[in-house]
Amino acid sequence: xxxxxxxxxxxxxxxxxxxxxxxxxxxxxxxxxxxxxxxxxxxxxxxxxxxxxxxxxxxxxxxxxxxxxxxxxxxxxxxxxxxxxxxxxxxxxxxxxxxxxxxxxxxxxxxxxxxxxxxxxxxxxxxxxxxxxxxxxxxxxxxxxxxxxxxxxxxxxxxxxxxxxxxxxxxxxxxxxxxxxxxxxxxxxxxxxxxxxxxxxxxxxxxxxxxxxxxxxxxxxxxxxxxxxxxxxxxxxxxxxxxxxxxxxxxxxxxxxxxxxxxxxxxxxxxxxxxxxxxxxxxxxxxxxxxxxxxxxxxxxxxxx
Ligand code: ATP
Ligand code: MG
Numbered sequence: 404x405x406x407x408x409x410x411x412x413x414x415x416x417x418x419x420x421x422x423x424x425x426x427x428x429x430x431x432x433x434x435x436x437x438x439x440x441x442x443x444x445x446x447x448x449x450x451x452x453x454x455x456x457x458x459x460x461x462x463x464x465x466x467x468x469x470x471x472x473x474x475x476x477x478x479x480x481x482x483x484x485x486x487x488x489x490x491x492x493x494x495x496x497x498x499x500x501x502x503x504x505x506x507x508x509x510x511x512x513x514x515x516x517x518x519x520x521x522x523x524x525x526x527x528x529x530x531x532x533x534x535x536x537x538x539x540x541x542x543x544x545x546x547x548x549x550x551x552x553x554x555x556x557x558x559x560x561x562x563x564x565x566x567x568x569x570x571x572x573x574x575x576x577x578x579x580x581x582x583x584x585x586x587x588x589x590x591x592x593x594x595x596x597x598x599x600x601x602x603x604x605x606x607x608x609x610x611x612x613x614x615x616x617x618x619x620x621x622x623x624x625x626x627x628x629x630x631x632x633x634x635x636x637x638x639x640x641x642x643x644x645x646x647x648x649x650x651x652x653x654x655x656x657x658x659x660x661x662x663x664x665x666x667x668x669x670x671x672x673x674x675x676x677x678x679x680x681x682x683x684x685x686x687x688x689x690x691x692x693x694x695x696x697x698x699x700x701x702x703x704x705x706x707x708x
Contacts, residue, residue: 424686431689438696440474446561447702448571449629450590455606456577458598459633460484462668464574465492466688467594467631469677470695472527476569479518481553482532483586484576485539490531494675495519497531505535508552508585509542514560523680528568536582543581550621553585579613587617592628597649599635599642599661604649627653631694633662660694663687 468478482489490497506512521527543549573586665687671678
């Protein structure tokens with residue numbers, strides 16, 4: 404029987420983009436299973452920052468955290484955004500009555516008293532944010548050691564026996580106010596998610612200027628160690644152009660892994676889950692797991708950059 408032009412032959416299926424994608428994903432899954440991951444034994448503190456809104460800070464925070472847990476790390480996410488999106492995605496309580504990071508910053512409540520365990524894993528912890536944090540930006544202005552509140556609280560937490568953490572990841576709001584300054588002062592490393600869209604680099608020089616200012620006056624160890632390209636749509640030339648441009652400026656900081664734009668990634672928070680728990684075999688979850696392996700293996704804390 405003669406085959407019509409519309410009927411795909413079996414060979415055309417195996418050559419199709421979707422088949423190539425499936426083959427690529429399963430090869431990457433296998434590579435992840437055999438990837439060598441050695442934790443340093445030290446606590447690495449990251450702040451995920453970009454004053455541009457909606458670039459994937461929170462998504463990156465919670466998914467990198469869960470991906471790090473999946474390779475054996477114990478991780479604390481500090482939700483420093485009054486929107487509380489990281490707390491939602493990690494499935495922890497953060498209603499107005501919850502004792503939260505607000506109480507740590509303003510009322511000197513110990514961090515240990517507010518840390519909750521995510522239902523996803525006993526090694527995935529979260530210091531939740533509540534709506535009260537919206538007022539903290541102003542309340543902090545008149546406080547003693549207002550830039551060091553979070554740093555002090557974290558130091559006290561880590562000094563308690565049994566509280567060892569491999570990673571602390573702080574989710575910042577999209578602004579450069581006192582909350583973000585507290586995160587910069589508490590962290591060693593800055594992770595910048597960059598959305599592969601128009602105006603991706605807008606505001607980046609201001610962010611780098613702020614990091615330099617903090618380095619000089621408040622925290623000499625702070626450095627931009629990691630840039631992660633997110634919401635990458637391989638079908639558009641623009642995404643490729645943005646990725647190339649970012650790589651040409653920040654060759655050492657940009658991770659090889661790129662996070663694709665993926666429906667599974669955007670759906671997961673509405674189930675109070677990270678994409679690692681929601682659909683661990685999806686393209687987005689695999690990319691975040693690859694990024695986590697890279698982060699562990701390219702530890703820049705001691706080198707500086
Ligand atoms: P804000 O500045 O408001 O804190 P943000 O930088 O934390 O925002 P997110 O909340 O992480 O950004 O992401 C913004 C939106 O983009 C969300 O709706 C999120 O679900 C979606 N998103 C993030 N990453 C991806 C992705 N890889 N694929 C699809 N959607 C994504
Ligand atoms: Mg956010």
